[in-house]
Amino acid sequence: MDFLSLLHIQQNNDGVSTGSKWLKTGGETLSSFSPVNGQLIATVSTTDKAGYEAVVAKAQEAFAIWRTWPAPKRGEIVRQIGEALRTYKEPLGKLVSYEMGKSLQEGYGEVQEMIDICDFAVGLSRQLYGLTMHSERPGHRMYEQWHPLGITAIISAFNFPVAVWSWNSMLAWVCGNVCIWKPSEKTPLCAVACQHIVAEVFTRNNVPEGVCCLVTGGRETGEWMSNDTRIPLVSATGSTRMGKSVGAAVGARLGRSLLELGGNNAIIISKDADLDIAVLGALFGAVGTAGQRCTTTRRLIIHESVYDTIKQKLVAAYQQLNIGNPLDAHNHVGPLIDKDAVALYEKAIAACKQEGGHFIVEGGVLQGAGYESGCYVKPCIAEAQPGYNIVQHETFAPILYLLKYSTIDEAIAIQNNVPQGLSSSIMTLNMREAEQFLSHAGSDCGIANVNIGTSGAEIGGAFGGEKETGGGRESGSDAWRAYMRRQTNTINYSTQLPLAQGIKFDI
Numbered sequence: 192m193d194f195l196s197l198l199h200i201q202q203n204n205d206g207v208s209t210g211s212k213w214l215k216t217g218g219e220t221l222s223s224f225s226p227v228n229g230q231l232i233a234t235v236s237t238t239d240k241a242g243y244e245a246v247v248a249k250a251q252e253a254f255a256i257w258r259t260w261p262a263p264k265r266g267e268i269v270r271q272i273g274e275a276l277r278t279y280k281e282p283l284g285k286l287v288s289y290e291m292g293k294s295l296q297e298g299y300g301e302v303q304e305m306i307d308i309c310d311f312a313v314g315l316s317r318q319l320y321g322l323t324m325h326s327e328r329p330g331h332r333m334y335e336q337w338h339p340l341g342i343t344a345i346i347s348a349f350n351f352p353v354a355v356w357s358w359n360s361m362l363a364w365v366c367g368n369v370c371i372w373k374p375s376e377k378t379p380l381c382a383v384a385c386q387h388i389v390a391e392v393f394t395r396n397n398v399p400e401g402v403c404c405l406v407t408g409g410r411e412t413g414e415w416m417s418n419d420t421r422i423p424l425v426s427a428t429g430s431t432r433m434g435k436s437v438g439a440a441v442g443a444r445l446g447r448s449l450l451e452l453g454g455n456n457a458i459i460i461s462k463d464a465d466l467d468i469a470v471l472g473a474l475f476g477a478v479g480t481a482g483q484r485c486t487t488t489r490r491l492i493i494h495e496s497v498y499d500t501i502k503q504k505l506v507a508a509y510q511q512l513n514i515g516n517p518l519d520a521h522n523h524v525g526p527l528i529d530k531d532a533v534a535l536y537e538k539a540i541a542a543c544k545q546e547g548g549h550f551i552v553e554g555g556v557l558q559g560a561g562y563e564s565g566c567y568v569k570p571c572i573a574e575a576q577p578g579y580n581i582v583q584h585e586t587f588a589p590i591l592y593l594l595k596y597s598t599i600d601e602a603i604a605i606q607n608n609v610p611q612g613l614s615s616s617i618m619t620l621n622m623r624e625a626e627q628f629l630s631h632a633g634s635d636c637g638i639a640n641v642n643i644g645t646s647g648a649e650i651g652g653a654f655g656g657e658k659e660t661g662g663g664r665e666s667g668s669d670a671w672r673a674y675m676r677r678q679t680n681t682i683n684y685s686t687q688l689p690l691a692q693g694i695k696f697d698i
Contacts, residue, residue, distance in 0.1 A: 194282035198384035206235030206407030216242030229564035253401030266316025273309030305357040330685020339367030352378035450661025454613030456645040457490035461619035469618035472644030482589030526566035536588035613656030614645040
């Protein structure tokens with residue numbers, strides 16, 4: 192396809208790079224199949240341990256130089272990356288859609304998120320502020336400053352194959368760090384494309400080789416990174432199971448981990464909600480990216496007085512969904528990432544029915560012309576109970592559970608009574624309900640919205656969640672601090688040296 196050649200995607204690609212240089216390693220070959228049609232897109236060579244060691248060594252060399260570049264100068268490089276992404280937005284967006292399976296509009300939107308974080312990071316490069324404090328000792332000045340950590344390892348997931356990497360890398364770069372990226376083995380070609388785009392900018396500006404590194408591989412590669420004492424920060428996005436493994440390995444060596452893990456997100460729909468807005472927010476939240484977002488709406492907690500009305504509106508809305516090739520802008524829902532995801536979808540439906548759930552919109556795997564990959568499924572809706580075991584777990588697929596409540600306290604309790612704590616919303620025009628939802632006694636999630644859905648976080652706010660979501664924060668606000676180390680400085684400009692606790696020495 193034409194967009195592949197524009198991004199330098201060939202049938203056989205090297206998957207290990209220190210920037211503009213691609214390394215030949217003894218790793219296995221990794222094949223990328225499109226969930227759109229089941230066809231092989233291309234293959235990449237993965238890294239072996241020798242290749243990994245070469246990448247880390249080059250990253251260490253680069254950090255010694257890159258950290259000395261003034262932060263605004265590093266920001267200028269990121270600004271140019273943003274301009275390059277604007278140039279490549281159409282072909283890169285199509286590759287995201289084709290390799291991952293999300294709709295074309297969402298593919299373009301993901302690249303736009305990359306552009307937005309570049310813009311944010313450029314401004315941030317002049318705002319890496321510390322604080323000045325008053326010393327209790329005369330003739331002394333105290334302040335704090337922030338220094339880069341070193342190597343930032345980025346382990347990304349398939350569902351956002353480029354955006355989440357950019358959230359981490361652009362901030363890490365303006366902070367003075369270098370990056371090693373291990374993309375999902377399900378979407379390696381999106382990473383190869385990004386590496387080519389960034390390498391063009393870095394080469395033009397004489398950025399040291401090793402500031403932007405790429406290693407492709409599976410679980411073993413991630414374990415090398417997690418256990419590597421030369422890597423002070425590992426940022427990992429994926430399942431809670433994966434995050435626990437990464438967190439334990441990094442914590443055992445007293446490193447830092449930034450974890451963005453599972454979500455089991457809910458929208459509370461009040462009796463005082465604007466029902467049209469509520470249904471629209473629930474619809475997009477539940478079926479966007481075929482239910483494969485960490486912020487996907489998986490539970491609707493609906494007041495008993497409007498329950499039947501919401502149910503009817505949702506059934507009507509689901510009947511209007513177009514499911515098919517995501518490169519066709521008329522389709523709302525594309526495929527799941529692979530047949531393993533389809534099997535988990537079917538298993539969740541069976542589990543819900545076994546527990547007593549009643550499906551008002553039936554699910555199933557689509558077959559026939561246009562669905563040859565076997566990865567297309569029907570978004571479905573089940574009436575369920577909060578205590579169902581399946582409702583407590585995240586299924587990365589378009590399955591929506593309807594739950595009923597009678598009081599706002601009950602609704603918030605249902606919302607919070609799951610292991611995950613990423614995104615949450617309430618649909619209400621009642622100010623008291625909205626404020627209670629946002630209060631200390633309200634949502635326990637990292638993101639809490641009023642009258643918008645659980646998906647669609649903006650770049651300017653810190654993104655992340657609590658409990659089994661991992662506690663990490665990426666993107667906006669002061670998330671940049673995760674990529675730096677704090678240093679407190681005291682300067683004595685007096686002729687005396689007052690000691691702590693009034694201690695004196697006769698010398």
